[in-house]
Amino acid sequence: MNPANALPSVTPLPLRVPRIHTGRVTQMRVARSEWTKLRSIRSTRYTLLAGVGLTIVFAVVPALINASRWATMSAQDKAGFHALETSLIGVNFAQLALGVLGVLVISGEYSTGMIRSTFSAVPKRLPVLWAKAGVFGAVTLALTIPAMLIAFFSAQAILKGHMRNGHDISLSISDPGVARAVMGGALYLTIAGLFGLGLGAILRNTAAGISAFAGVLFVLPPLMNVLPTTWNDAVSPYLPSKAGQAILQIGSPAHTLGQWTGLALFAGYAAAALAIAAILLKRRDV
Amino acid sequence: MIEAHNLTKRYGETTAVNDLSFSVKPGIVTGFLGPNGSGKSTTMRLILGLDAPTSGDVTVNGKHYAEHSAPLHEVGALLEARSVHTGRSAYNHLLALAQTQGIPRSRVGELIELVGLESVAKKRAGQFSLGMGQRLGIAAALLGDPETVMLDEPVNGLDPDGIRWIRDLMKSLAAEGRTVFLSSHLMSEMALTADHLIVIGRGRLIADVSVDEFIRRHSRNIVLVRSPQAAELAELVASNDVRVEAVEPGLIEIEGLTAEQIGDEAAARGFVLHQLTAQQASLEEAFMSLTRDEVEYHATTTNDELKKEEALAA
Numbered sequence: 378m379n380p381a382n383a384l385p386s387v388t389p390l391p392l393r394v395p396r397i398h399t400g401r402v403t404q405m406r407v408a409r410s411e412w413t414k415l416r417s418i419r420s421t422r423y424t425l426l427a428g429v430g431l432t433i434v435f436a437v438v439p440a441l442i443n444a445s446r447w448a449t450m451s452a453q454d455k456a457g458f459h460a461l462e463t464s465l466i467g468v469n470f471a472q473l474a475l476g477v478l479g480v481l482v483i484s485g486e487y488s489t490g491m492i493r494s495t496f497s498a499v500p501k502r503l504p505v506l507w508a509k510a511g512v513f514g515a516v517t518l519a520l521t522i523p524a525m526l527i528a529f530f531s532a533q534a535i536l537k538g539h540m541r542n543g544h545d546i547s548l549s550i551s552d553p554g555v556a557r558a559v560m561g562g563a564l565y566l567t568i569a570g571l572f573g574l575g576l577g578a579i580l581r582n583t584a585a586g587i588s589a590f591a592g593v594l595f596v597l598p599p600l601m602n603v604l605p606t607t608w609n610d611a612v613s614p615y616l617p618s619k620a621g622q623a624i625l626q627i628g629s630p631a632h633t634l635g636q637w638t639g640l641a642l643f644a645g646y647a648a649a650a651l652a653i654a655a656i657l658l659k660r661r662d663v
Numbered sequence: 664m665i666e667a668h669n670l671t672k673r674y675g676e677t678t679a680v681n682d683l684s685f686s687v688k689p690g691i692v693t694g695f696l697g698p699n700g701s702g703k704s705t706t707m708r709l710i711l712g713l714d715a716p717t718s719g720d721v722t723v724n725g726k727h728y729a730e731h732s733a734p735l736h737e738v739g740a741l742l743e744a745r746s747v748h749t750g751r752s753a754y755n756h757l758l759a760l761a762q763t764q765g766i767p768r769s770r771v772g773e774l775i776e777l778v779g780l781e782s783v784a785k786k787r788a789g790q791f792s793l794g795m796g797q798r799l800g801i802a803a804a805l806l807g808d809p810e811t812v813m814l815d816e817p818v819n820g821l822d823p824d825g826i827r828w829i830r831d832l833m834k835s836l837a838a839e840g841r842t843v844f845l846s847s848h849l850m851s852e853m854a855l856t857a858d859h860l861i862v863i864g865r866g867r868l869i870a871d872v873s874v875d876e877f878i879r880r881h882s883r884n885i886v887l888v889r890s891p892q893a894a895e896l897a898e899l900v901a902s903n904d905v906r907v908e909a910v911e912p913g914l915i916e917i918e919g920l921t922a923e924q925i926g927d928e929a930a931a932r933g934f935v936l937h938q939l940t941a942q943q944a945s946l947e948e949a950f951m952s953l954t955r956d957e958v959e960y961h962a963t964t965t966n967d968e969l970k971k972e973e974a975l976a977a
Contacts, residue, residue, distance in 0.1 A: 397767070413755060413758050492746075497738075501729055662714040
């Protein structure tokens with residue numbers, strides 16, 4: 378028999394519940410509780426690790442491939458090579474992992490019924506949403522900043538020494554716009570995670586939340602290609618993923634919002650999702 | 664102290680709780696009795712503010728549950744539906760709840776010990792049996808040292824020792840002056856644990872009485888008599904206060920007299936008795952007939968509503 382399924386031996390249990398002094402619910406205490414919740418689910422830890430790992434792996438592998446083939450690459454391929462883009466490509470993969478995790482942070486409570494315990498402990502409800510956003514956002518940022526830095530520096534170290542038109546193709550963090558793009562990648566991923574959290578809180582269902590997240594971030598942009606080019610160029614920059622990823626660019630490419638404008642718009646989408654979630658959270662039955 | 668005033672909850676066309684008013688007083692165990700689907704769990708969700716009432720109001724210790732600054736100290740609840748993340752250990756589940764209101768970590772260990780889950784506290788709750796899940800739910804309910812303890816079908820899945828423990832625990836909590844509100848669909852369970860009863864059927868209040876009063880009112884004393892002279896005996900004892908029913912030739916049921924009275928009467932007339940058995944109609948039967956009336960009444964008056972509910976449930 379599985380020991381986990383065996384009822385603990387019934388020793389005569391005490392009948393007196395010891396009295397204690399309890400405190401009041403505060404935002405900080407709810408945040409501490411959400412931190413305990415986040416770190417105590419195994420799949421959460423794995424998904425976070427996957428997010429971090431993907432950013433690094435997908436910087437190192439393309440850098441290795443390009444570096445090893447550099448000598449034999451055509452002049453055209455060399456001209457089209459971007460050392461920054463190569464080291465930030467992992468963001469595309471990591472955003473899926475972190476968005477899914479954002480959805481799960483809240484949808485997992487609905488699917489298991491935990492939400493009833495949560496809202497019985499914090500019946501005002503909103504402190505829970507803010508705590509989830511704060512804790513998950515902080516943890517994501519704390520992990521993605523080093524991940525982005527490791528991704529960038531390892532890719533550039535691999536590319537270093539390869540020349541194009543007499544210049545080293547690798548970039549330095551102090552080159553114009555580079556630090557902004559690398560740090561911006563971490564911000565982008567954090568906002569993507571919060572966007573997922575907002576969608577999860579609105580839809581209260583894991584499958585629906587993940588579908589909505591993937592739909593908005595991955596399906597919507599290529600769908601724009603069915604529009605006439607002028608329309609596409611006018612609309613696409615304002616899509617959440619396109620707007621947010623402006624921060625990963627150096628210079629000012631056509632049909633793209635400014636770096637900070639784009640990121641701010643992406644943050645706006647995430648904030649809107651969380652605001653709608655907050656309104657629904659207050660109004661709906663659990 | 665829980666006070667409900669004209670509490671009503673509708674889900675679409677279905678009325679789960681219908682104009683329910685009652686109060687649950689401290690210092691005693693109050694049983695919340697009704698058949699499955701009668702609105703007990705909905706009422707408890709309304710008390711906790713998990714669902715908002717369509718109309719009416721319910722307060723705990725004078726305030727809406729959500730207005731209390733330390734909710735877990737006001738009400739500790741075990742809901743019927745599982746309310747635990749399956750991927751989290753029992754210890755971390757309780758810790759996360761405790762942390763929301765500054766309940767010290769030591770309290771978590773204390774309660775795990777209290778409900779007897781020490782050996783599995785670090786295991787994921789998803790692996791728990793029904794009984795272990797109940798124990799964890801009870802630990803969560805008692806975490807905040809609540810003034811009011813509210814448990815939905817607490818004996819579900821517990822072994823006989825566990826059931827006895829819950830009964831004694833509830834009584835001792837009430838004796839400490841706490842409000843104890845306990846739901847069940849089993850009258851026999853309530854008769855053993857509760858001091859007071861709130862009975863509902865189809866979301867409506869059917870009875871709000873002490874258990875003693877309920878038993879006195881609803882348990883009939885019947886004496887089964889087998890005798891060759893059963894017919895004569897029946898004629899002799901029948902009166903306004905005494906009801907006699909012939910079960911089969913030579914066997915009658917007498918209600919309204921004790922076995923001693925009947926035996927004396929028979930002896931005085933020289934009647935032969937082959938059997939004289941005092942029987943008590945079970946409380947379960949009394950409860951069933953009480954709630955069945957309510958169900959039937961509604962079934963005939965709101966047949967359409969019932970059909971819709973069945974369609975919803977299917």
